[in-house]
Amino acid sequence: MTIGIVVFPGSNCDRDLAWALEGILNIPTRFLWHENTSIDGVKGIILPGGFSYGDYLRCGALASFAPLLNEVKDFADTGGPVLGICNGFQILTELGLLPGALTKNQNLHFICEPCELLVNEASNTFLNGYAKNELINLPIAHGEGKYHCDLDTFDDLQQNNQIALSYSNNPNGSLADIAGICNKKGNVLGLMPHPERACDPILGGIDGQRLLKTFMG
Amino acid sequence: MNTPTAPNGSLNCEDPHTRNVSVLRFVARVQVQLRPSVLDPAGEATKAAANRLGISGLQKLRIGKAIELELEAANREEAMASVELLSDRLLANPVIENWSVVLEQME
Numbered sequence: 187m188t189i190g191i192v193v194f195p196g197s198n199c200d201r202d203l204a205w206a207l208e209g210i211l212n213i214p215t216r217f218l219w220h221e222n223t224s225i226d227g228v229k230g231i232i233l234p235g236g237f238s239y240g241d242y243l244r245c246g247a248l249a250s251f252a253p254l255l256n257e258v259k260d261f262a263d264t265g266g267p268v269l270g271i272c273n274g275f276q277i278l279t280e281l282g283l284l285p286g287a288l289t290k291n292q293n294l295h296f297i298c299e300p301c302e303l304l305v306n307e308a309s310n311t312f313l314n315g316y317a318k319n320e321l322i323n324l325p326i327a328h329g330e331g332k333y334h335c336d337l338d339t340f341d342d343l344q345q346n347n348q349i350a351l352s353y354s355n356n357p358n359g360s361l362a363d364i365a366g367i368c369n370k371k372g373n374v375l376g377l378m379p380h381p382e383r384a385c386d387p388i389l390g391g392i393d394g395q396r397l398l399k400t401f402m403g
Numbered sequence: 404m405n406t407p408t409a410p411n412g413s414l415n416c417e418d419p420h421t422r423n424v425s426v427l428r429f430v431a432r433v434q435v436q437l438r439p440s441v442l443d444p445a446g447e448a449t450k451a452a453a454n455r456l457g458i459s460g461l462q463k464l465r466i467g468k469a470i471e472l473e474l475e476a477a478n479r480e481e482a483m484a485s486v487e488l489l490s491d492r493l494l495a496n497p498v499i500e501n502w503s504v505v506l507e508q509m510e
Contacts, residue, residue, distance in 0.1 A: 244496055251493070280496065287498040289437075294444045334441055334499055359442065 189401050190218040190228035192258070192274075194249050199235035199271065199382060206382040206398060213401050220252035230267040230401045231258055233274030235327070235380060245288060245330050246276030255281055267311050267401065268374045272328055275366070275376030284367055284376045285343070286335030292359025296329040300390070301379055302354035303365055307347045310372030315396030322393040324379035326357060326365075331378040333364040346370050351377055426475045428509040429482040435495045435502045436467035470494055473509070482506060 189207060193200045200217060207213040216228060220238075225231065238249035249255070255277075262268045262283050270278040278284045291297060300323055308318040316322065335343070340361065343349050351366035358378075366377025381394030437443050443465050450464035472489075476482035486504050495502040 243494070247493065247496065279498070285498075287496055289441060289499055290444050292442065292444055294448055332442075336440075336498075359444075 187229045187402065188214045188216050188227070189230045189232060190216055190225055191232050191234055192218050192220060192252075192254060193234070194220045194236070194238035194252065196238045196240055197234050197236035197273070199273075199380065202380075203232055203234050203271075203382045206385040206394070207401065210385045211395065211398055211402070213398070218254060220249065220254050222254045223257065225254070225257045225261055230269070231261060233258075233268070233270040233277050234382075235272030235274060238273055238277065241273075241330075244280070246273060246278075246280040249273075249277045250280035259283065262369075262374050265371065265373050269312060269397075269401075270374075270376040271380055271382065272326075272331075272378055275378055276330065278374065278376040283374050284369060285339045286333055286361075286367070288330050288378070289332045289334050290330050291328070291332055291357075296327075297331075297357050298327040299325065299357070301326045301357060301365070303351045303379060304354060305350070306352055307350045307368070309347070310350055310368040310375060312368070312375045312397055312400050313350055315399055321354065323384065323391050324381055324394055325383045326379045327383075328358070328378055331360065332358045333360040333367070333378075335361065343367060350375060351379070425477070427478065427482070429474055429476060429479070430507050430509050431472050431474065431482070431486045432505045433470040433472070433486065433490050433494050433502055434467060434504075435470065435490075435500050437465060438499055438501055441499045467500075468494075479506070479508065 191200050191203050204215045207215050242248055276288045279287050303322050303324055305313055305316040305320045308316050348367050349364055350368045352363040353365050356363045365379055368375045381397040384391045384394035446464045446466045453461050474482055483506055490502045
């Protein structure tokens with residue numbers, strides 16, 4: 187079961203992800219260059235963190251027009267698991283696979299710190315290794331992670347149990363403390379925190395392991 | 404249409420009738436602005452700095468983007484349609500931003 191990690195110019199968490207998946211969890215990975223037009227039989231796809239296209243125009247805006255992302259969209263539409271981390275989350279919203287948008291942190295700072303998160307919805311594809319209402323710790327590292335959507339969309343998110351993760355202490359001004367959301371089917375998850383940075387005990391915590399382990403499927 | 408051809412049968416690019424397809428040039432300025440409901444922390448910080456500069460009476464400061472582009476099109480409607488599509492799908496994210504266009508024909 188090989189997992190595809192999409193690589194854009196400016197991605198910088200792609201290798202961290204490969205290390206966490208292969209080196210720690212023994213899940214084979216393959217890098218998928220953004221200009222490819224085939225996802226080549228992978229069983230899951232991750233859009234990594236970083237600064238795709240230098241964050242030009244808006245975070246994730248230019249990446250969402252990469253040729254490979256048409257394939258990613260089809261893959262997601264047919265129920266394939268797609269995970270977007272940090273910049274990957276921003277790309278998923280620009281792509282329209284997840285609603286809303288990520289905007290500048292309320293305090294304008296790039297925030298890089300460990301965060302306590304509440305698992306709201308343990309039933310989606312990626313969070314079934316956690317208990318509902320479990321508190322976990324994952325690090326964040328972003329300048330534009332303030333989740334925003336209109337009220338109708340927010341009602342939808344709540345009614346369909348799409349608010350997957352929320353911050354215990356909102357660091358960036360996100361609407362309703364939102365740290366991660368999934369689509370209605372639960373096979374697409376976007377989150378600002380970095381699970382791949384919480385897989386090796388030497389880094390201070392392994393709460394990210396159970397999220398990435400869902401790719402063992 | 405009866406297209407004139409060169410002796411070897413290929414399209415004759417030198418023929419004045421085929422060269423004379425009129426293409427107009429336009430310049431467009433697209434203004435992208437955060438929607439009023441979206442917090443603009445950069446604008447707020449800049450407003451605070453403006454106050455420190457001693458500017459009084461400043462009521463509002465919102466930061467947006469201005470994008471200038473030049474394009475060719477057969478007519479104004481076609482040019483506008485292209486710029487509108489571009490603004491809505493790429494230059495602005497309608498979830499958080501509004502956009503407006505000023506389109507002018509170039510000499």
